[in-house]
Amino acid sequence: MRGLLSRLGSILESDPRKNPNAVVYLVLAVATIAFPIGVQVATRGSGSFLISQAADAGVYILLAIGLNVVVGFAGLLDLGYAAFFAIGAYTYAFVASDHLEFTPIHQALHIPFWIALLVGMFAAAGAGAILGAPTLRLRGDYLAIVTLGFGEIVPRLFRNASTWTSGVNGISALDTPALPIWLNGPWSGDALAIVQNFKIIDPLAYYVIMAILVAISVLLVNNLRRSRMGRAWMAVREDEVAAAAMGVNTVGVKLLAFSIGAAFSGFAGTFYGAKLSLVSPENFGFTVSITILIMVVLGGMGNIPGVIVGALLIYYVIFNILPGLPQQASDFANSIGATSLNSPSGDWPGLAGEVQRLKYLIFGLILVLTMLLRPQGLLPSRQRAEELQKGVHDDTTIEDVNAETT
Amino acid sequence: MVGSLKQARIAFVGAPIGRLVNLLVILAVLYAIFILATKIFAQGPSYFLQILTFGVANGAIYALVALGYTMVYGIIELINFAHGDLFTLGGFISVFLLPIFGLDASKAGTPGIILPLLAVFIVTMLICGAINVTIERVAYRPLRHAPRLAPLITAVGMSFVLEGVMFLWKGPFNVPYPNLLPTNGIVIGGATIGVKDIFVIVVAAILMIVLALFVSRSTLGKAMRATAQDQDATELMGIDINRTIAATFFIGAVLAGAGGTIFGLYYNTLVFDLGFSAGLFAFTAAVFGGIGNIQGAALGGLLIGLITALWDGYMESTWTQVIIFAILILVLVFRPTGLLGMRVPEK
Numbered sequence: 001m002r003g004l005l006s007r008l009g010s011i012l013e014s015d016p017r018k019n020p021n022a023v024v025y026l027v028l029a030v031a032t033i034a035f036p037i038g039v040q041v042a043t044r045g046s047g048s049f050l051i052s053q054a055a056d057a058g059v060y061i062l063l064a065i066g067l068n069v070v071v072g073f074a075g076l077l078d079l080g081y082a083a084f085f086a087i088g089a090y091t092y093a094f095v096a097s098d099h100l101e102f103t104p105i106h107q108a109l110h111i112p113f114w115i116a117l118l119v120g121m122f123a124a125a126g127a128g129a130i131l132g133a134p135t136l137r138l139r140g141d142y143l144a145i146v147t148l149g150f151g152e153i154v155p156r157l158f159r160n161a162s163t164w165t166s167g168v169n170g171i172s173a174l175d176t177p178a179l180p181i182w183l184n185g186p187w188s189g190d191a192l193a194i195v196q197n198f199k200i201i202d203p204l205a206y207y208v209i210m211a212i213l214v215a216i217s218v219l220l221v222n223n224l225r226r227s228r229m230g231r232a233w234m235a236v237r238e239d240e241v242a243a244a245a246m247g248v249n250t251v252g253v254k255l256l257a258f259s260i261g262a263a264f265s266g267f268a269g270t271f272y273g274a275k276l277s278l279v280s281p282e283n284f285g286f287t288v289s290i291t292i293l294i295m296v297v298l299g300g301m302g303n304i305p306g307v308i309v310g311a312l313l314i315y316y317v318i319f320n321i322l323p324g325l326p327q328q329a330s331d332f333a334n335s336i337g338a339t340s341l342n343s344p345s346g347d348w349p350g351l352a353g354e355v356q357r358l359k360y361l362i363f364g365l366i367l368v369l370t371m372l373l374r375p376q377g378l379l380p381s382r383q384r385a386e387e388l389q390k391g392v393h394d395d396t397t398i399e400d401v402n403a404e405t406t
Numbered sequence: 407m408v409g410s411l412k413q414a415r416i417a418f419v420g421a422p423i424g425r426l427v428n429l430l431v432i433l434a435v436l437y438a439i440f441i442l443a444t445k446i447f448a449q450g451p452s453y454f455l456q457i458l459t460f461g462v463a464n465g466a467i468y469a470l471v472a473l474g475y476t477m478v479y480g481i482i483e484l485i486n487f488a489h490g491d492l493f494t495l496g497g498f499i500s501v502f503l504l505p506i507f508g509l510d511a512s513k514a515g516t517p518g519i520i521l522p523l524l525a526v527f528i529v530t531m532l533i534c535g536a537i538n539v540t541i542e543r544v545a546y547r548p549l550r551h552a553p554r555l556a557p558l559i560t561a562v563g564m565s566f567v568l569e570g571v572m573f574l575w576k577g578p579f580n581v582p583y584p585n586l587l588p589t590n591g592i593v594i595g596g597a598t599i600g601v602k603d604i605f606v607i608v609v610a611a612i613l614m615i616v617l618a619l620f621v622s623r624s625t626l627g628k629a630m631r632a633t634a635q636d637q638d639a640t641e642l643m644g645i646d647i648n649r650t651i652a653a654t655f656f657i658g659a660v661l662a663g664a665g666g667t668i669f670g671l672y673y674n675t676l677v678f679d680l681g682f683s684a685g686l687f688a689f690t691a692a693v694f695g696g697i698g699n700i701q702g703a704a705l706g707g708l709l710i711g712l713i714t715a716l717w718d719g720y721m722e723s724t725w726t727q728v729i730i731f732a733i734l735i736l737v738l739v740f741r742p743t744g745l746l747g748m749r750v751p752e753k
Contacts, residue, residue: 077555079562134427134739141485141558145689146738149731152686160724286682290562297559349577357577361570367563368545371556375549 020379024305032211036204052203057315058210059272064295064311065217065304066264071293072302072381073230074257075237076136077144080151081292084262086284087127088120088269090158093171093279095119103164113177117270124266125259132258136251151289159281170280176201177209177274206275213271214308217264221304224260233257290363291318298370300377309379314366322359326352431736445720452596457719458712463603463672465711466610470665471688472695472703473617474658480634480698481654482550487561488541490685491568492534492659496666497676498572500530501583515588523586527667534663535656542655547648565682572678580677583670606672613664614704617657621700630654634698683727687714690734696744705745 035054039047063085070078094100094109096116101108111119135146158165165171182198200206224230232253235243244250273279291314299310330352333341344350349357370377446454471493478486504510507522545564549557591600621627629650632640641647669684670676691710695702710730717726737744 071555075553075555077558135735138738138742141483141554142738142742144558145485145693146735148686149690149734153728153731153735156724156728160722160728290566293559293562353577354574357573358570360566360573364563364566364568364570368560368567371560371563372545372548375552375556 021303021305024309024379028305028308036207048203051207053319055203055206055210055275056272056319057312058207058214059268059275060292060295060315061214061308061311062217062264062268062271063292064299064307065214065221066261066268067292067296068302068304068307069221069224069233069257069264070261071296072307073225073233073237074254075233076254076258077141078147078258078261079144079286079289079293080147080149080154081261081265082284082286082288083147083151083154084124084128084265085269085272085288086154086158086279086281087124087262088266089273089279089284090165090171090269091120091123091266092116092270092273093174096175096274097171097173099166099171102166110175113175113270113274116274117267120270120273121263121267124269125263127266128259128262129255132255136254136258148286151286155281155284158284165281168281170278170282172278174273174277174279176277210271213267218304218308225304229253229256287363290367294363294366294370298366298377300380303377303379303381306377306379306381310377313378317362318359322362325358326355329355428740431740442716442720446716449720450596453719455595455597457715459597459599459603460719461712461715462708463606463711464715465691465708466607467665467669467672467707468684468688468691468711469704469707470610470613470661470668471684472691472707473614473700474662475685475689475692476695476697476700476703477630477654477658479692481630481651482546483554484546484557484561485689486655486658487558487685488564488568489658489662490681490683490688491565491572492538492681493662493666493669493684493688494572494676494678494681495537495568496530496534496663497583497670497680498575498581498666498678499533499663500526500667501581501670501676503529504584504586509584509586511584511586514584514586515590519586527664530667531660531663534659534666538655538659538662539652542652547651565685569679569681576678578678580675583674583676585674587671602672606668609664609668613661617661618700620657626650626653686734687730690730690737693734694737694744696747699744699746702744702746709745 036047036051039050039054043050063081067078067081070076070081095111096109096113098108100106131146131150135143138146159168161167177200179198179200180196182195183192200209232243232248235246235248236250236253240250243253292311295311295314296307297310298314299308300306330342330350333339333351341351344353471490474489474492475486478484478489503526507526509519509522509526513519541564545560546557549560587605588601591598591603593599621630629640629645630653632643632645633647633650637647640650666676669680687710688707691706692703693706694709695704695706697703710733713733714726714730717723717729741747
């Protein structure tokens with residue numbers, strides 16, 4: 001307890017301009033606790049949709065943290081990250097629903113959610129290791145292509161292998177996560193009682209679980225970053241040849257980063273499948289991979305609080321602002337009297353339709369502009385920022401002096 | 407001593423597993439070829455010839471797009487993700503230009519379409535070239551010395567921007583492309599080889615021969631090859647690197663624009679996100695043939711076209727894309743230099 005307090009004290013004393021991370025963590029922690037209360041107060045108790053959405057945002061935070069290990073720490077571009085997300089979600093669908101009964105196995109499996117989380121995690125990590133082992137020897141951008149190909153193959157596999165996955169329809173009615181024992185009481189509107197096998201259906205419960213999972217992940221990844229392994233990742237990212245010369249097993253280190261990233265994705269996928277109670281091959285396309293990449297890049301590659309902020313920001317833009325935008329645009333056009341803009345004619349689909357089509361353009365512009373204007377992201381890791389700044393402006397060349405004299 | 411022991415152990419454990427994987431992959435490929443061969447024999451030669459024609463025409467289009475990937479990669483080692491979308495944009499621009507040059511479905515198959523069509527081709531190619539040079543100037547040049555990840559991410563972003571523009575322009579629907587070419591053909595051995603097929607193959611072949619001559623004979627082509635080998639040395643020889651790279655992007659886009667127009671004329675339909683999968687296929691072709699190698703891209707395009715057509719024709723077409731991407735991964739894993747190969751130094 002005293003350690004925690006002194007840590008808090010040091011956070012308050014440190015200069016936020018030099019290292020905003022501590023402040024960001026503090027703000028995020030407070031916001032996490034205040035958010036459900038605030039929402040319930042603001043909406044007079046009917047904010048469960050927003051809380052549920054916040055829990056979904058948590059899935060994306062997990063994904064972004066995981067991709068950050070791959071892209072931000074180890075410098076490997078993974079363009080098929082959604083594939084591992086799909087593997088996690090489908091693993092949960094297989095091991096925790098009646099579905100296997102309709103496959104050639106004819107025997108349904110119902111593994112508890114908490115064990116399934118681990119199963120999904122290891123399935124995805126295994127897939128990552130299988131894909132990574134032969135391909136991580138390749139140079140950086142070839143790896144990007146291999147992962148892109150993998151990311152295209154996996155959803156198609158789930159869609160085409162319909163005897164196992166029921167194809168485009170996906171798998172529905174997945175098991176609801178349950179706690180073995182739970183205390184009901186006035187706080188949930190029931191009488192005081194001990195319940196066994198408590199089913200989690202309340203959005204707030206998902207939110208709390210998600211917050212805890214994210215907190216654990218942040219701790220884990222922070223420890224990883226500071227470990228010998230983390231330093232090896234950065235070394236490989238900066239200069240693979242130099243790292244190898246210093247005795248870093250580059251392929252092994254990269255493989256571990258890749259698998260850990262995949263594990264996070266599988267973990268998030270399992271949670272996603274359980275919460276939605278449905279998996280479908282359409283939910284894991286290239287746009288999902290790119291969305292997560294945008295979160296990492298915009299937030300600040302390599303810096304965990306930055307990545308979390310990036311994930312929240314992009315999630316908010318994509319799932320809150322963009323879906324509401326067409327309606328707002330047409331309302332705005334009505335309010336200024338330009339109603340003709342709203343009626344579709346010929347090629348013009350009406351203002352709402354036109355605004356709805358902006359998604360791709362916005363995606364693309366965010367990526368290009370971030371890279372051009374602030375390549376280090378909103379909350380960059382200091383090291384990474386320096387390296388990006390330096391990289392753009394000068395190339396130092398080391399000359400071999402001996403070559404001329406001998 | 408310890409090191410050599412460790413190496414011996416890796417050789418002992420690693421090599422058999424590696425060889426086992428190699429063997430399994432070879433067996434899988436042979437099995438697929440065997441199944442394909444039995445189906446080809448069962449269906450008879452005329453169907454096979456038909457599929458072959460289709461595959462070559464399709465492959466010619468892939469080859470045109472693959473050339474752009476391979477040239478840009480050869481010179482600045484960037485996988486230009488936006489290239490596939492430029493190909494689609496070429497189709498969109500030409501469908502916009504057709505009525506301006508007085509071409510519509512009523513003139514289909516008449517000799518009067520030749521000159522206006524040529525004009526449409528040239529204008530589309532020039533516009534595409536100009537767009538690509540602009541993209542290079544705005545999005546890639548500022549990042550030329552940044553870490554490799556940066557321009558790659560920008561290229562993905564640019565691909566989304568182009569798709570977004572086309573999405574805004576035409577919406578999510580299929581865009582019909584007027585059927586201008588004659589629909590008749592020559593019957594050989596029970597298979598019909600259409601005028602369309604011949605047109606596609608001939609136009610693509612002409613463009614590729616012109617490109618090959620340009621790169622091997624002209625001064626600018628020489629400058630491009632020099633830049634691909636060593637930028638610093640080339641600059642010291644008094645060659646403007648920026649101009650040379652811009653020219654490479656221009657030529658790549660010109661070919662993509664022509665490819666998009668040919669695609670439209672051949673398939674008579676376009677859609678805004680066509681470039682994503684077509685671009686990936688073309689990139690696979692470029693990698694297959696050996697990235698950075700112009701002849702390789704042409705060969706790879708042809709092979710990918712043939713594989714696509716064969717799989718579509720004889721197996722389940724839903725698996726075709728999976729097969730192509732699997733080929734991409736396998737080629738990268740087992741032979742990153744591709745079939746014809748060009749040694750790309752690790753930088």
